[in-house]
Amino acid sequence: xxxxxxxxxxxxxxxxxxxxxxxxxxxxxxxxxxxxxxxxxxxxxxxxxxxxxxxxxxxxxxxxxxxxxxxxxxxxxxxxxxxxxxxxxxxxxxxxxxxxxxxxxxxxxxxxxxxxxxxxxxxxxxxxxxxxxxxxxxxxxxxxxxxxxxxxxxxxxxxxxxxxxxxxxxxxxxxxxxxxxxxxxxxxxxxxxxxxxxxxxxxxxxxxxxxxxxxxxxxxxxxxxxxxxxxxxxxxxxxxxxxxxxxxxxxxxxxxxxxxxxxxxxxxxxxxxxxxxxxxxxxxxxxxxxxxxxxxxxxxxxxxxxxxxxxxxxxxxxxxxxxxxxxx
Amino acid sequence: xxxxxxxxxxxxxxxxxxxxxxxxxxxxxxxxxxxxxxxxxxxxxxxxxxxxxxxxxxxxxxxxxxxxxxxxxxxxxxxxxxxxxxxxxxxxxxxxxxxxxxxxxxxxxxxxxxxxxxxxxxxxxxxxxxxxxxxxxxxxxxxxxxxxxxxxxxxxxxxxxxxxxxxxxxxxxxxxxxxxxxxxxxxxxxxxxxxxxxxxxxxxxxxxxxxxxxxxxxxxxxxxxxxxxxxxxxxxxxxxxxxxxxxxxxxxxxxxxxxxxxxxxxxxxxxxxxxxxxxxxxxxxxxxxxxxxxxxxxxxxxxxxxxxxxxxxxxxxxxxxxxxxxxxxxxxxxxx
Numbered sequence: 001x002x003x004x005x006x007x008x009x010x011x012x013x014x015x016x017x018x019x020x021x022x023x024x025x026x027x028x029x030x031x032x033x034x035x036x037x038x039x040x041x042x043x044x045x046x047x048x049x050x051x052x053x054x055x056x057x058x059x060x061x062x063x064x065x066x067x068x069x070x071x072x073x074x075x076x077x078x079x080x081x082x083x084x085x086x087x088x089x090x091x092x093x094x095x096x097x098x099x100x101x102x103x104x105x106x107x108x109x110x111x112x113x114x115x116x117x118x119x120x121x122x123x124x125x126x127x128x129x130x131x132x133x134x135x136x137x138x139x140x141x142x143x144x145x146x147x148x149x150x151x152x153x154x155x156x157x158x159x160x161x162x163x164x165x166x167x168x169x170x171x172x173x174x175x176x177x178x179x180x181x182x183x184x185x186x187x188x189x190x191x192x193x194x195x196x197x198x199x200x201x202x203x204x205x206x207x208x209x210x211x212x213x214x215x216x217x218x219x220x221x222x223x224x225x226x227x228x229x230x231x232x233x234x235x236x237x238x239x240x241x242x243x244x245x246x247x248x249x250x251x252x253x254x255x256x257x258x259x260x261x262x263x264x265x266x267x268x269x270x271x272x273x274x275x276x277x278x279x280x281x282x283x284x285x286x287x288x289x290x291x292x293x294x295x296x297x298x299x300x301x302x303x304x305x306x307x308x309x310x311x312x313x314x315x316x317x318x319x320x321x322x323x324x325x326x327x328x
Numbered sequence: 329x330x331x332x333x334x335x336x337x338x339x340x341x342x343x344x345x346x347x348x349x350x351x352x353x354x355x356x357x358x359x360x361x362x363x364x365x366x367x368x369x370x371x372x373x374x375x376x377x378x379x380x381x382x383x384x385x386x387x388x389x390x391x392x393x394x395x396x397x398x399x400x401x402x403x404x405x406x407x408x409x410x411x412x413x414x415x416x417x418x419x420x421x422x423x424x425x426x427x428x429x430x431x432x433x434x435x436x437x438x439x440x441x442x443x444x445x446x447x448x449x450x451x452x453x454x455x456x457x458x459x460x461x462x463x464x465x466x467x468x469x470x471x472x473x474x475x476x477x478x479x480x481x482x483x484x485x486x487x488x489x490x491x492x493x494x495x496x497x498x499x500x501x502x503x504x505x506x507x508x509x510x511x512x513x514x515x516x517x518x519x520x521x522x523x524x525x526x527x528x529x530x531x532x533x534x535x536x537x538x539x540x541x542x543x544x545x546x547x548x549x550x551x552x553x554x555x556x557x558x559x560x561x562x563x564x565x566x567x568x569x570x571x572x573x574x575x576x577x578x579x580x581x582x583x584x585x586x587x588x589x590x591x592x593x594x595x596x597x598x599x600x601x602x603x604x605x606x607x608x609x610x611x612x613x614x615x616x617x618x619x620x621x622x623x624x625x626x627x628x629x630x631x632x633x634x635x636x637x638x639x640x641x642x643x644x645x646x647x648x649x650x651x652x653x654x655x656x657x658x659x660x661x662x663x664x
Contacts, residue, residue, distance in 0.1 A: 057533040058504070164619060165389075192530070194388040194560060195604040199615035202606065221533060224606040228613070251608055265534040267563035268607065269590070275542045277535045280505050 006084045008183060008215055009046040009069060014039055014078035016064055016239075020285065036285045038064040039075070040239040043311060048182070051209060051216040053226030053247060055262070056236035059281045062219045065236070066187055069217070070104060071095075100130050103181035107188040109172040113160045119146070119171055120156040126178040145174040150204060166197035173204065183215040184208075190225060202228055223266055227251055235259045238284055238292040241311055245318040255318060255325040257297050291323065299324055352418075354379045354554050355400065355522055360413035360424070362395060362404070362578075367623040369395055370578045372413065374650065377554050377571075379521070382545070384557045384569030384586070386601070390620045391575040393558040394444075397524045399424075400556065401441050402431040418521060437467055440520035442544070444527040446507035450499040456483075456510050457495030460517065467518055482513040486543060505536040509543070516547055523548055526558040541568055562605050566590045574598050577620050577631040584656025594653060594663040596639075597632045630661065638662050 016039040039061050046052055054062050067073035068080050071087040080087045082098055090098055103126075106112035113122050123142045127133050133141050143153035149170040160168055169189065176184055189205070190198045206229055209216050220226050226233050227247050234244040235258065243256040254260040261276040277296050290305040291297070297304065304323055311321040356376035362369045370392045377383045385393040398404035399411070402423070415423040417439070426434075443449035451459055460482065461475040470478060476495070483491035486509040499507055508528060515523060525544060529537035545568060548555045559565045565572060566586055573583040574597065582595040593599045600616040616635045621627055627634050629644040636643065643661050650659045 057535065166619065194619075195562070195601060195606075196388055196615045197619070199604040199606065199613040200617075203613055203615070222606075224608050224610060227608055228606055228610055261535060263608070265538045266608070267534075267537075267561055267567055269563050269566045269605075270587075271567060273538050273541050273545075273567050275538045277539075280503055280536060281533075 007045045007047045007081075008050075008083060009044070009217075010079075010081040010084075011042050011044040011065075011069070012079045012081070014042040014065075014068055014075045014080055016061075016068060016073065017076040034285050037239050037287065038284065039068065041310065042078070042239075042241060044234060044241065044244075046183075046215065046217060048215055049213060050232060051218065051230040053230035053233045054217070054219045054236060055221065055223060055226050055233060057221065057262075057281055059238070059284065060236040061239040062236055063187060064239075066185060066217075066219060070102065070185065071098070096130075100126075100179045101182045103176035103179055103184055105169075105172050105176050105184065105186040105189045107191070109169045109189075110160055110165070112172060113168065113175075115160050117159075118156065119158050119160075119163075122160075122171060123156075123175050123178050126175060130179050132179065141178075142174075145178055148177065148208075149174045150200070165193055166200065169193070169197075169201055170204070173201075173208075177208070177212075181214070183217065185217045185219075187219045188221070189218070191221070198225075205229060223251060223262060235262070238281060238287070240292065240321060241319070242293065242321045243319065244311070249318065253326075255314060255320040255327055256293075256322050257299050257326065258293050260326060261296075261298075291321075293322075299326075352416075353377060354381075354418055355556075356416045357396075357400075358414040358416075360396075360399065360411070360415055362392075362399060362412075363410045364408070364623075368578060368626065369409070369623065370399075373575075373578070373580055374413075375573045375580060375583055377522070377556060379554055380549070380552045381571065382548065382555045382557065382569050383571045383573065384559050384565040385573050385575060386559055386562060386565050387575035388560070388601075388620055390577070390623075392578040393575055394526050396575075397441065397526050397556065397558055400522075401439050401524055402426070402428075402435055405431075436463060436520075437518040438520055439522045439524065440515040440518070441524040441526065442508075442511050442515050442528045445531050446504065446511045447499065447531070449511060450507060452499055454498075455495065456497050456499065456502070460495070460510070460514055463514065463517055478517075479513075482517060483510070486510075486513045486516070486547070487539075488513075504532050505540065508532060508536075508540050512540075512544060512547065516551075519551055519553075521553050523553055523555040524558075525555060527560065528557070529564075530560070537564075544568075562590060562601060563607070574601070577626065579631060579659065580650060580657070581632065581660065582656060582658045583650075588655045592654075594656070595658050595660050596636045596662075600635075600637075630659075 018036040018038060020034045020036055056062050068075050074088050085094060120142050123145055124138045127141055142156050146153050146155055151170050190201045208214060218230055230247055233247040233250050234241045237258050243259045254263055264274045264276040279296050282295055290307060291309055294300045294304040301324055309321045309323045311319050314320045314325055353376035358374050359372040361371055385396060387393055411424045417423050457479055460479040464470050464475040464478050479495060480491045483494055488494050488509050529540050557569055569586050572586045572589045574581050576597050582589055582598045593602060604615045618635055629646050630648050633639040633643040648659045648661045650657050653663060
């Protein structure tokens with residue numbers, strides 16, 4: 001098999017379990033030690049050119065999954081592969097290539113940019129770090145990148161505090177593009193912005209993805225954003241992927257009751273508010289047996305509280321983890 | 329200050345007064361302008377809200393939505409800012425000139441606010457019970473035991489289960505949704521006539537957003553109170569507001585019943601805002617370029633003209649007045 005045919009990312013039953021000390025006594029082996037399963041049995045494949053949305057509420061494990069993908073957090077069990085190699089144990093040369101290939105746009109763009117560096121230095125840093133251009137060319141390269149994200153090259157001499165929320169996000173995108181990555185990983189890159197700024201950024205990201213052939217892994221809580229940018233979607237709930245498949249099909253006919261609830265809760269013009277789910281996402285510590293969505297599921301049946309469903313392919317390209325899926 | 333029940337009894341006893349109450353809007357702003365450091369933040373803002381009505385202030389950040397909410401609850405006052413115009417509220421003819429001592433009788437009692445980010449609006453150092461019972465004792469004069477009973481009732485009414493145990497919880501021990509429920513309970517403590525909700529769900533997940541919005545509407549309707557929502561999500565605004573006021577750079581550009589303003593917008597800015605809203609079946613988004621003008625650099629004439637697709641030369645010469653057109657108010661030289 002050539003390198004081209006290998007999926008870019010492959011997660012094989014990845015688990016991330018945090019052990020929680022119950023205070024001094026438990027450290028001495030007295031009392032109970034509890035477990036927090038942030039990720040549980042995650043299977044995900046991302047191929048070159050894919051655009052994948054990871055969707056779910058706070059506490060569903062989206063950000064932990066991202067950290068495992070980027071090699072920032074070691075998984076407790078299972079394997080996380082980049083082009084066939086374990087991300088945790090990449091050899092030095094491969095690690096450097098990985099760092100150049102995979103670029104990240106953080107949720108808090110302003111917080112992710114050093115306030116003491118000018119835009120020139122912020123965008124120039126990855127160029128220098130990976131030896132991608134001569135010092136004399138730096139300003140020109142930064143100007144090209146700024147223009148690419150719809151900003152004036154004059155911005156190079158400004159500092160993050162002098163930029164608006166939308167501009168800061170554009171700088172973060174330009175910085176991510178600087179190392180000429182294959183994959184862009186974005187964590188809530190357009191949330192918390194005005195609708196107009198959000199729409200401008202979504203169009204920018206869609207343009208970049210189409211013109212540069214980027215692979216996109218996009219974390220969002222907004223199904224409409226997922227549908228605008230990504231051809232595939234994976235819905236997460238309490239550390240598990242509960243449904244995955246082509247975005248359009250999943251949103252047209254969701255198979256998991258949680259996906260349907262998310263869909264109905266999204267605001268729609270002139271329709272009455274649909275209160276779709278009762279309660280809140282339960283604590284991920286020491287989960288009860290059975291399906292983790294059972295406590296909020298409107299379709300819960302007795303066996304849901306006994307048997308935990310696994311992610312299975314129910315139909316062509318449609319994966320669902322539910323004992324009683326919503327297919328027809 | 330009078331207990332709300334006593335106040336209602338007094339009002340009911342006077343036919344003249346209740347007649348007047350029915351005819352007049354609960355809150356009205358007439359040409360309210362606000363300037364800060366010499367820069368105009370609000371420019372001749374006028375709108376009114378009736379009893380039992382929900383009204384949505386929409387527009388981009390910096391349009392003045394939250395500023396209006398802060399003025400309406402008397403938290404943004406001279407000398408921090410200069411205020412002009414007139415604000416009337418149920419019997420008070422000129423709220424802008426009201427001394428702080430008189431505001432204390434309104435704020436929290438008859439006008440209350442739900443803030444955007446409950447995590448930072450609640451005091452992290454005190455338990456929920458103390459934060460909730462404090463105002464009940466101070467504003468309503470309840471004793472310790474009565475305040476505690478009322479606090480439990482309030483928490484139950486906003487859907488917090490195990491209310492008695494929650495009194496001892498600190499805000500950080502609650503989820504964002506539960507914190508917002510506590511905020512709502514605090515705002516409702518004195519049965520206010522006007523509730524201000526500044527982006528009450530923007531920090532919450534969508535399924536929780538639906539729950540919280542439903543809760544606010546249900547509580548407001550049960551009291552025949554009025555509610556002003558500050559929202560940036562037009563789809564959500566169309567679901568919860570009877571009327572909409574669209575703001576741009578400190579000015580009202582279009583206002584009227586939600587069905588009219590959001591279904592058939594006539595102002596190019598309202599149209600532009602609608603074109604930015606992403607829905608599940610959105611194929612292309614066509615947002616307006618650029619952003620709001622800076623506070624110190626307001627363009628002459630219509631403030632939206634530099635971004636407006638249908639702007640003519642005349643638009644930059646003269647400010648369009650707010651006028652009636654097809655069931656709404658609109659400030660535009662070339663609507664449609």
